Amino acid sequence: MSLVAEAFVSQIAAAEPWPENATLYQQLKGEQILLSDNAASLAVQAFLQMCNLPIKVVCRANAEYMSPSGHSLSDGLEEVQKAEMKAYMELVNNMLLTAELYLQWCDEATVGEITHARYGSPYPWPLNHILAYQKQWEVKRKMKAIGWGKKTLDQVLEDVDQCCQALSQRLGTQPYFFNKQPTELDALVFGHLYTILTTQLTNDELSEKVKNYSNLLAFCRRIEQHYFEDRGKGRLS
Amino acid sequence: MLLGGPPRSPRSGTSPKGPRSSTGHVQFGKSPQTWPRRTRLRSPEPAAPSGVRGSTWPKRRDSPRRAGPTALSRYVGHLWMGRRPPSPEARGPVPRSSAASRARRSLASPGTSPGPLTATIGGAVAGGGPRQGRAEAHKEVFPGQRVGKMAAPMELFCWSGGWGLPSVDLDCLAVLTYARFTGAPLKVHKISNPWQSPSGTLPALRTSHGEVISVPHKIITHLRKEKYNADYDLSARQGADTLAFMSLLEEKLLPVLVHTFWIDTKNYVEVTRKWYAEAMPFPLNFFLPGRMQRQYMERLQLLTGEHRPEDEEELEKELYREARECLTLLSQRLGSQKFFFGDAPASLDAFVFSYLALLLQAKLPSGKLQVHLRGLHNLCAYCTHILSLYFPWDGAEVPPQRHTPAGPETEGEPYRRRNQILSVLAGLAAMVGYALLSGIVSIQRATPARAPGTRTLGMAEEDEEE
Numbered sequence: 001m002s003l004v005a006e007a008f009v010s011q012i013a014a015a016e017p018w019p020e021n022a023t024l025y026q027q028l029k030g031e032q033i034l035l036s037d038n039a040a041s042l043a044v045q046a047f048l049q050m051c052n053l054p055i056k057v058v059c060r061a062n063a064e065y066m067s068p069s070g071h072s073l074s075d076g077l078e079e080v081q082k083a084e085m086k087a088y089m090e091l092v093n094n095m096l097l098t099a100e101l102y103l104q105w106c107d108e109a110t111v112g113e114i115t116h117a118r119y120g121s122p123y124p125w126p127l128n129h130i131l132a133y134q135k136q137w138e139v140k141r142k143m144k145a146i147g148w149g150k151k152t153l154d155q156v157l158e159d160v161d162q163c164c165q166a167l168s169q170r171l172g173t174q175p176y177f178f179n180k181q182p183t184e185l186d187a188l189v190f191g192h193l194y195t196i197l198t199t200q201l202t203n204d205e206l207s208e209k210v211k212n213y214s215n216l217l218a219f220c221r222r223i224e225q226h227y228f229e230d231r232g233k234g235r236l237s
Numbered sequence: 238m239l240l241g242g243p244p245r246s247p248r249s250g251t252s253p254k255g256p257r258s259s260t261g262h263v264q265f266g267k268s269p270q271t272w273p274r275r276t277r278l279r280s281p282e283p284a285a286p287s288g289v290r291g292s293t294w295p296k297r298r299d300s301p302r303r304a305g306p307t308a309l310s311r312y313v314g315h316l317w318m319g320r321r322p323p324s325p326e327a328r329g330p331v332p333r334s335s336a337a338s339r340a341r342r343s344l345a346s347p348g349t350s351p352g353p354l355t356a357t358i359g360g361a362v363a364g365g366g367p368r369q370g371r372a373e374a375h376k377e378v379f380p381g382q383r384v385g386k387m388a389a390p391m392e393l394f395c396w397s398g399g400w401g402l403p404s405v406d407l408d409c410l411a412v413l414t415y416a417r418f419t420g421a422p423l424k425v426h427k428i429s430n431p432w433q434s435p436s437g438t439l440p441a442l443r444t445s446h447g448e449v450i451s452v453p454h455k456i457i458t459h460l461r462k463e464k465y466n467a468d469y470d471l472s473a474r475q476g477a478d479t480l481a482f483m484s485l486l487e488e489k490l491l492p493v494l495v496h497t498f499w500i501d502t503k504n505y506v507e508v509t510r511k512w513y514a515e516a517m518p519f520p521l522n523f524f525l526p527g528r529m530q531r532q533y534m535e536r537l538q539l540l541t542g543e544h545r546p547e548d549e550e551e552l553e554k555e556l557y558r559e560a561r562e563c564l565t566l567l568s569q570r571l572g573s574q575k576f577f578f579g580d581a582p583a584s585l586d587a588f589v590f591s592y593l594a595l596l597l598q599a600k601l602p603s604g605k606l607q608v609h610l611r612g613l614h615n616l617c618a619y620c621t622h623i624l625s626l627y628f629p630w631d632g633a634e635v636p637p638q639r640h641t642p643a644g645p646e647t648e649g650e651p652y653r654r655r656n657q658i659l660s661v662l663a664g665l666a667a668m669v670g671y672a673l674l675s676g677i678v679s680i681q682r683a684t685p686a687r688a689p690g691t692r693t694l695g696m697a698e699e700d701e702e703e
Contacts, residue, residue, distance in 0.1 A: 083566035087481035094484035145539035147452070166477035 038199065039100060043191025049227040050182045081178055085185045088170060088177070092185075095163035096192045099206070102148060102156050105139040109202045153205075161209045168213040175222065182223070189216075190223045390424050391463070392443040393456075394434040397427040399512055400598045403628050407494065408453040409440040411591035415457050417627040418582045419465035429516035431525075457584060468583045475578050479585045482570070482577075485563060490592050492540050493560035493606060496553070498595075499533040503602045519657050561609045568613040575622065586623070593620045 077085065104115045119135060120128025143149045148156070167189060176182045177189070193216055197207050210216060393416065395409030404410045404427070416423050423442075428434065434441040436451040442459060443449050450456050460466075468476065498509050513529070514522040541552060567589060576582045577589065596610050597620050610616060672678040 079569040080572065083570040084478065084481065086562075086566055087478070087485040087570075090488045091481040091484040094488060142539050145536050162480065166480045169473040169477040170481075172474075 039192040039195035042195055043188045046190045046227060047184060047187035050187055076181060077178055085183055088185050089188055092188050092192060095159055099156050099160045101139055103206060105136050106143060107153055113202050157205055157209055164210055164213050168216050171215050171219060190220055194220050389445045390422055391445055392424040394426045394428060395440040397429045402594055402598055407591050407595060411588050412440050412453050412456050414590050415467060415584055415587035418467045418587060421460050421465035430518055471578055471583055482585055483588060486588060486592060489559045489563035492537055493556050495533050495537050497606060499530050501603055507602050508599060518653055557605060560606055564610055564613060568616050571615055571619060590623050
């Protein structure tokens with residue numbers, strides 16, 4: 001979450017021109033990267049694509065603690081729209097990201113089968129276990145602090161459903177959330193939804209919830225085609 | 238004492254405001270704070286042994302039942318089938334006077350301001366079974382209504398009022414405002430002892446089935462289920478906006494509020510702790526505010542932990558910057574409207590109001606955010622508008638009526654005073670008893686000519702002999 005948040009916040013501070021050899025660091029794709037980090041990274045990639053900024057994606061094991069800087073896509077919006085955009089971005093962070101974190105770290109089935117193994121994979125034993133448990137403990141504490149500690153998986157899925165419903169209603173039939181031009185919100189939503197849709201987890205309920213909303217699916221597809229495939233920058237995997 | 242008795246709540250901004258506590262604070266409720274509004278209702282109703290009897294407002298138009306998920310989204314999940322209360326103009330001075338509401342007519346309560354008074358008579362029926370009252374009057378029976386069954390009215394326990402607000406706590410204020418918006422018949426107990434609430438924390442809602450809910454979002458969800466829905470008239474898009482803006486509030490504004498009231502040293506010592514220490518009964522006021530502060534600190538750290546700032550100053554600055562931005566965004570979104578979604582208040586208004594009102598009304602010695610907020614005039618006007626419309630007694634001077642029903646009001650004070658005297662006496666008795674038993678002091682029935690001064694000699698002699 002900090003990746004994306006800092007990316008979009010530092011746009012204000014980014015005064016220097018975009019460096020030529022900018023790299024986006026993310027965790028090892030095949031093995032280490034987790035749902036939520038993948039989503040965040042993808043969101044940043046999408047955002048940068050929309051800004052026409054060249055980016056090289058580099059995989060690093062400790063990418064969790066690094067962050068990029070960015071530009072602003074939302075200058076053309078009115079004040080009220082900017083307010084709405086920020087609010088919806090918070091909504092996505094609040095609901096979708098937290099749900100992803102919950103699923104990864106608090107759902108025992110997923111944790112056992114996928115998360116622990118992936119999170120600790122670049123490190124030797126016993127460091128992999130220790131780091132994984134530490135991270136899990138951290139996430140659980142945070143969940144408790146925001147009131148998600150007692151939630152069951154069904155409740156979390158319901159929350160995701162509510163969030164998707166809200167996004168779907170906000171999007172309506174427009175191509176992007178603020179009509180013609182993509183904004184940070186589009187990048188963020190795309191990052192999360194695409195990741196949810198394409199990541200294999202122990203159960204598919206999360207992606208099923210998203211699939212219920214056809215305009216969101218179309219939205220993801222549209223962005224994927226327009227910004228990732230057309231540019232020939234390589235597949236999203 | 239500050240916030241000692243019921244008279245506090247109606248006081249205007251001259252009285253210091255208490256800190257806002259978010260969910261999970263311990264609540265004391267030794268002496269229920271009477272709400273001036275309630276006192277008016279007291280006359281027709283039997284005197285409440287504790288707390289304030291909430292006015293039992295007539296039920297609003299019913300809205301379809303809807304099961305919902307939990308927490309924020311769950312609570313908002315009802316939005317799309319929600320119902321909005323009639324616009325304030327229709328209500329007149331009393332928010333409850335939803336003149337347009339059939340329910341009110343059914344209870345034969347006047348549409349004017351003393352509405353609550355007479356309505357409570359009918360409200361006794363309404364409180365027990367709002368649907369029943371309505372059904373009787375209109376001969377309408379909606380599916381799923383409990384016709385003919387008198388259920389207990391819902392009771393809400395919340396922190397008492399201060400600083401010109403009906404409650405000093407963020408969540409309590411939000412729930413109260415929402416209840417006011419929708420005219421839900423709640424028996425409100427304003428207490429300052431969290432241990433007196435059924436769940437140990439405030440706010441807490443005891444439903445008509447005896448179940449206790451203490452998460453604010455769930456309380457509002459429950460009210461919605463009971464057909465007190467402020468979001469009924471919202472479009473789907475507005476419902477989505479509500480969800481989004483509430484996330485914004487929680488992410489950006491809440492940490493700063495917690496910081497302002499509980500972590501910032503000056504504010505905490507001079508405003509927050511002062512209020513709570515004075516409001517809570519002895520001896521809770523010695524340790525509970527500190528405990529609450531520690532809980533908040535922990536929560537704040539967890540909430541902002543992932544930012545990993547270099548030092549606390551940076552984090553603070555960043556937090557405040559984001560909060561100022563959030564306030565500006567809210568101001569932009571509100572524009573010149575009366576409420577966020579037009580002319581009638583919705584649940585989002587309840588939450589935004591609770592945040593803003595606390596920020597505005599509390600007299601904070603170091604209130605950077607307050608200064609920024611005061612600069613956003615439409616938000617200030619918004620707050621004042623809601624305050625004057627829905628909580629007129631709390632903002633105004635103490636009405637003289639408050640003094641007339643002296644029973645339940647002053648009940649709080651002597652009760653508290655009595656406890657203090659009792660505990661002092663108990664301490665004295667313990668000390669004297671110990672002294673007597675261990676022989677330090679002995680009552681000598683010896684020569685009456687014995688001067689008091691020699692008594693001490695006698696004691697010394699005894700010690701020596703021993």
